[in-house]
Amino acid sequence: MNTIGEPWQRHFPTATSGAHLFPEFEMRAKAVSGEVFRVPDATAARETLIRLVDDVGAKKAVVVESPLQEAAGITEALRSRGVTVYTEPTDIAAHAETSDIGISGVEFGIAETGSVFQDGGAIATRLVTILPPLHVVFLPSANIVPGITEAFDIISQSFDRGYVGFITGPSRTADIERVLTIGVHGPSRFAIIAVDETPKGGEA
Template sequence: MDHNQAFFLGNIRTALGEAPHSERVKSMFPKLFASPDTTEIRQKIAGRTVAEQDELVEIFLKNGNSLNICSHIVASSDAAAAVVVELIRSKEPEFNHTKHVIGHDHPDIAALQLWKRFNREAVTVHTAFNSDRQVQEKTIASFIGITAPTIGVADSATLIQLTEPGRPRSTSLLPSIHIAIMRREHIVADLQEAYTLLRGRAHLDSLVFISGPSKTADIEAHMVHGAHGPREVHLIILAEPSAAGSDAATTEAA
């Protein structure tokens, strides 16, 4: 603790009528950092049936729709790839004239095998590999960024993106279009469930909640999408028929 801090916190203690020079330590105030028991919530998430998960998907879609998230439900990686390929083909780059796409280093994105799908077209697909020193330039050049968020929140149509090796934050930020691929079982009901799962990830230096495309209403309260971040957000929900690993959300995020 530096001198500044000691003085500053001493001032606060004086203001609170405490002795300024005797530091108050958190172990003396166990209630201050007490959090409710989340065992029940964890069990609820882990025990969700496919039918219940499908219900959450429905809620997410409905809420996402009003936030301008375009959702696609697919049954396989191939079908997901088809959606992505169609988006890459039909959309035009905003900041340059070449079609670069960048994706996170994630098994669900690798499974799309995008590099195989543009043999005769001028589309370059990058992966934000941890070892690659050029990731930032590639991200700036890309018009589509693909991520696989860890948690989806049905109630607020929120995607929770954790910053991890091979999964930089700019992938869902710099490109004009953000495509998120999410397994059905990673969608939870509400923020309470999501925060419960996040507790185990609190050591991360950065994470972000994304609820829709970037927007502004600063000019005469007129809503415009694409202020600084992506102007479009597409969510592809991967709902494989054999929903093995319904507790994947728990294991992945815990």
């Protein structure tokens, strides 16, 4: 948590939120061309990511770590696949623009809209989420709130300064003849890997 004043988890409405909302979240995210992969554990998460990497033939990746990624050993898996991985902010700044894939963690999802909430206070996070053509995020599948209102209940108690926001599907435009076109300035593909298992020794 780079910019949010106090841990947002403390304000997560556990009574009304959770994995039971995942199907709605998944449906909404897919409706806006998001790709959603719900997996049981770290191993499956790693395999899913590798499939995505193979799918786009990624050679170069920029990664901002998150507990789920660390638990799944994402960075090592990428490297052993022959992908060049950058994790340092200065390296990310130099290579995000030419990378095939950006990987980061997000805080929670919103069932009403299929959005994910991310703390983008760290410059590296914003670079990996916006510059490469494919953006993959890791999300604990239990971290789903019902709607925008509930999301703002959390945000209003934890957002003091910095750069936060929702990401809802890939970048899009309909500015020419109102024809929906995916992938303008931001990524043309947006994939969510949602993991059921909570990583050991820490919060997601």
